[in-house]
Amino acid sequence: MRITGYTPQEVYATPDLRLRAVFPEDLPLLDEVRRSPAAHPEPVTLRWIRKDGAVIWVEWRVAPDFDKAGNLVAIEGVARDITDRKRSEDAAHGAAAQLARIMSNLSDIAYEVAAPGDPLAGQVLFVSRSVEDVLGYRPEEFVQDPSLWFQLY
Numbered sequence: 001m002r003i004t005g006y007t008p009q010e011v012y013a014t015p016d017l018r019l020r021a022v023f024p025e026d027l028p029l030l031d032e033v034r035r036s037p038a039a040h041p042e043p044v045t046l047r048w049i050r051k052d053g054a055v056i057w058v059e060w061r062v063a064p065d066f067d068k069a070g071n072l073v074a075i076e077g078v079a080r081d082i083t084d085r086k087r088s089e090d091a092a093h094g095a096a097a098q099l100a101r102i103m104s105n106l107s108d109i110a111y112e113v114a115a116p117g118d119p120l121a122g123q124v125l126f127v128s129r130s131v132e133d134v135l136g137y138r139p140e141e142f143v144q145d146p147s148l149w150f151q152l153y
Contacts, residue, residue, distance in 0.1 A: 003058070003081040005051030023047035023055060037064035037075045045082070057086040104129050111142075124149070 004021055011017055022030050026046040033040050043059040050056055058079045065074040103110045103126065110128040114120035124146070127139040135148070142148050 003050075003056065003079065004048055010051075021048050021050075023049060033060075033062055034075065037062045037072070043080075045086075048079075056081055056083045058082060100126070106130055107133075109134055 006017065006021075014020075019027075019030070023046065029044060029046055033044055040062055043061045045057060045059050047055050048058050059082045060077055060079045062075050062077045064072055065076055067073050103112075106128050107130055108128075109131050110126075111124060111131075112126040114123045114125055116122075124143045127142045129139055131142050132138055135142075137148055
């Protein structure tokens with residue numbers, strides 16, 4: 001378990017170490033996967049606590065192993081450290097939320113239209129709240145009725 005910092009000997013010598021290494025808030029998810037691994041064909045994302053105390057994000061893909069009678073005998077799994085990816089996603093989400101807050105509070109009308117090549121190409125995705133002060137329409141009205149756009153030009 002190179003990503004956790006524990007040696008294989010430590011893992012084998014401490015059978016419950018795998019459980020103790022899971023972030024406490026993620027234990028219900030782990031329990032759900034252990035109870036019904038076949039219900040989780042997609043990777044499960046959860047946090048582990050490394051030997052050094054650092055919390056990491058892992059993407060865990062599980063594969064149940066059944067005997068001939070159909071009884072679950074083992075759960076095999078592969079974990080991949082996705083901590084850097086999660087940090088990047090969280091930072092991008094935070095930046096997008098901050099930009100949305102700024103755009104919503106501008107005194108000028110600001111808007112976003114889906115770019116060519118986007119499945120929503122040409123559709124209005126966002127209009128700042130100031131459209132109500134300037135033109136008298138609520139932003140959601142402006143987004144839903146393209147004919148209102150001619151008032152901008």
